[in-house]
Amino acid sequence: MSRRHSNRHASPLFLVATAAYTANCALGASVAARLIDTSRFRWLHHALYIATCATSAFAVVAGWSRGPRTAGRRAAVALLPAAAPLAAIPYLGTHSRRHPLVALAAAPFLIAGLVLSRSTIDRK
Numbered sequence: 001m002s003r004r005h006s007n008r009h010a011s012p013l014f015l016v017a018t019a020a021y022t023a024n025c026a027l028g029a030s031v032a033a034r035l036i037d038t039s040r041f042r043w044l045h046h047a048l049y050i051a052t053c054a055t056s057a058f059a060v061v062a063g064w065s066r067g068p069r070t071a072g073r074r075a076a077v078a079l080l081p082a083a084a085p086l087a088a089i090p091y092l093g094t095h096s097r098r099h100p101l102v103a104l105a106a107a108p109f110l111i112a113g114l115v116l117s118r119s120t121i122d123r124k
Helices: 003-007 011-032 043-064 071-091 098-105 107-118
Strands: none
Touching (some): 011 071, 011 107, 043 071, 071 107, 098 107
């Protein structure tokens, strides 16, 4: 199997991780703006957070396992720093200004991971 072909297997995981993160941020922003009332299904935000963390971890492992000098490895390295803000969120409280700020701190790393996972250019 060619290196170019094997890099594409990690890409969907980066896409799913970014989609879960985006859905979670959209739900959180909608609740904060009082556009949606989640008092009856508060678990949804937590489920999306868990999905974001799990798919991000799977994407890092899948990307890293592609080997050195591959788009998957570069994407995994780019996504890895998102673990810090994602891990800190449960300990910072949900009713403060820092909750959305810390949550948004993961965005650049998720986007970078997604963009790099879609790259087909390998370094020689």
